[in-house]
Amino acid sequence: MFGDCNEISGNSQDTMTDHEESFLKDFFTHVANLGFDKAKELVEHERESRLGQSGPWGMLLTHLPQIAVAERSYGELGFLITKNKGFLRKDNSLKSVYDSARSDFRRVEEATRHSNSDRLPPAFSNELRTINSVANELCLFLTARIELIDLYEKMHLMGMGKQMKYEELLAQVEDIMDRNAPSVPQMCVTPIGNMLSLECELLIHLLKSQLEMQMWKFLPSLMLLHLAHTRLAAWESKLQNRESWKLGFGATFLKTSQLPALLQWLLKLKTAFLAKFSLYFHTTLAQQTSAQEMKVLCSKLQTYDYFHKIQNFQRRYDATAVMLVFDAHGLEDFKGPGYHHPDRPAETPQDLECYPIVVSCPIKPLNHMPNVVQIITERASELAAMDKVVYYFSPRDQRTYVMACTDPRMMLVVVFDSKKDEKESHIRNFVFDLALQLRCNKVFSDLKPNT
Template sequence: MMDHEDEFLNTFFTQVAQLCIDKAKETVEKERESCRQTQMGPWGMLLLHLPQIAMAERSYVDLGFLHTKNKGFLRKDNSLKTVYESLKSDLKRLEEMTRGTNSIGATVANVSNQLCQFITARIQLIEFYEKMYNMSVSSKVMKHQELLQFIEEIVEGHVLSCSHLALTAIKTGLTLEFEILVQLTKAQVEVQNWKFLPTLMALYGAQTRMSAWERTLQSKESWKLGFGATFLKANQQPALYQWLVKLRSAILAKYSLYFHTALSQQASPGEMRSIMSKQSVDYYHKMQSFQRKHDVLAVLIIFDSRGTENSGPGYRYPDRGADASESFRFVVCYPSTFMQKPSEHLDNIQTKIKERQMELLAMDKVTYHKSTKDLCTYAFHNTDPRMTLVVAFENGKQRDKETHITSFMTDLAMHIRCNKVYECLKLSK
């Protein structure tokens, strides 16, 4: 049978996990009223800290950790990270004070210790989100492998955290958030290396965990507006959840472009148009529209598989024997007839990607190459370290259109990289 204290804590942390923060604070107030005589004892001291934990959690899921308020000259830093660190210090002191007093003291000491573990995980997650945001604004290149290693180390460090039964609800929420971040970061690593099935599995893994987390949020408090009437807010999900949905949608749109060729072999043109139109961005349509509007020869993406085990599911170059062109694969191309043209274009593209590799890896500008041999100009810009976006057009035909080409390629690459989604972590509030 559950002790009164354990039952109370279970109720409180379930309410916090469901983001019923006002209800959780009311639960604490009622408990404090019913045990006024022991307010200075271990239990009373723990009750003092619980509303602060509830408020910190509300701020966290609303991305409050990236919005420091009132931080300026002669004002203390009251960022959410600092709030958590202060709470952690208080709970450590409480654990030391109550350890070995009596049975209630032992419960308080144990719960305080495990809440410290939970808060440590929160602080590390804040650092992870900050790392993602800072990477997106300070560099054109998101280092997804580095981010994956960072989040996996955090997860590994908390496998045994928060094992107290009363903390089950918040531990479940924490675990789901961990797993969503691991799966989405893994999807980014796999998609930029052009791996069809591992990317799909990671996106599916993220989706199942997001659905599970959403189910725990279905009891979230409704919003009251005037005269006691209750209205459901159009989008009740917290900003953090909405941002994770946005990130997954962005990766799925990228996946739909990078594997357009493979997907279109399994669906009719009509079905394919329907699939693409449902994405957050229809990148293939953008490529089509640009090619038609500006009458360029082709818009394509090439994968450089040199040094990788996997060379992706796309088209090979026309069969010309075993040569270096096997290392360069068509990811997607519009119009597709460009791939059946004589190999001169392909040789030029391949040679320039090799020659300008370091320049392209910087991802900071569009590189042009004018070929007198085939009377064509090629524009290059990497969307990912191994993915090169190419626009091919006839010499002399686009004299005043190079600005449009540069603008199109820069904009498309920036969106494909999902940098804007990481940047909007600070704009989601």
């Protein structure tokens, strides 16, 4: 591609030096820490100091500012903001910006790969290899960004549907992370590589925690939420002015924080999952502290204090019980609630034992469980639709059962010792809304910024 040494070098002193490697590390550190203006100023200063020089280093400098511009918009969820794109109008979406930058760095990669290095001084040949590796790693990074944009768009659309497909989302994140990992990472590009890894690992831990919660597994869910917390803390610690940016769960924090919109949303997602965890494992958690302390801890979840909502509804409408029931029917590895030593045999639950009460307010209505299990079995297809509230009135017992799925194997059940009409909207709305909230759809549908 470059037949003459002077054409590609532009200057005999244009070799990769400690200064240039330090420059790249500083640039990507600024980008990773949200210092986008500083990153662009750094490039401008470098280009001015090398005025008149061309070659691969000059090519690299020309395209670096695009990364700073794109990353600023990415952090603010700019890819979810609707663009006014009309006939013959240039596509200015963030995906197109990343794609254009990727094409530019691929040209840098091609230029350095196909040059005749045998005719070049050893030092300059080393520079070409380094720039080639940097360009290659940037192409992988930009590809990952494009694919993550697709992922977040899918999350947003999925959140407006009936059910989140966490397995599908998890597989997509893991694939993005695996395919776009550089074989030999360049130290100078490490800052943005680390940020990308933190983001992907955080998503993986959160999505996995949901899958474990759906199967009512306490310890794996807890560990994954903790891992997500550590990734969030690590991400925050890498940002500028971290002394004035305090991570928290309150609504006020999310309104006033200077953290980028993406990180704010990930904090909201973790809070929603933590609140769900606090309900699914309320019985276990309550055994570790006093009732008053448990109430205080749950109240910190604010709008996500599900147990408090259940208590209020049960008292206000005199429900016999409001509970969650887990359907373990057909699960070969289910041994009942709690921890089971892997080397100690346990009897497989049978009949009603396959439908344990996860949490109940005010008490566990064990005498109602035969009816509850019968309804879950007979109305399985309706419950599986995820968008229906199932009513059942037992004339013999004069009892009403109202149900909805919160997860494929988790049922929200409200029991009344009297006949309730399906037209009583306060009951239907409570069951439908709480089930929807526990599926966490809304936090995904809210991913798109208000514009």
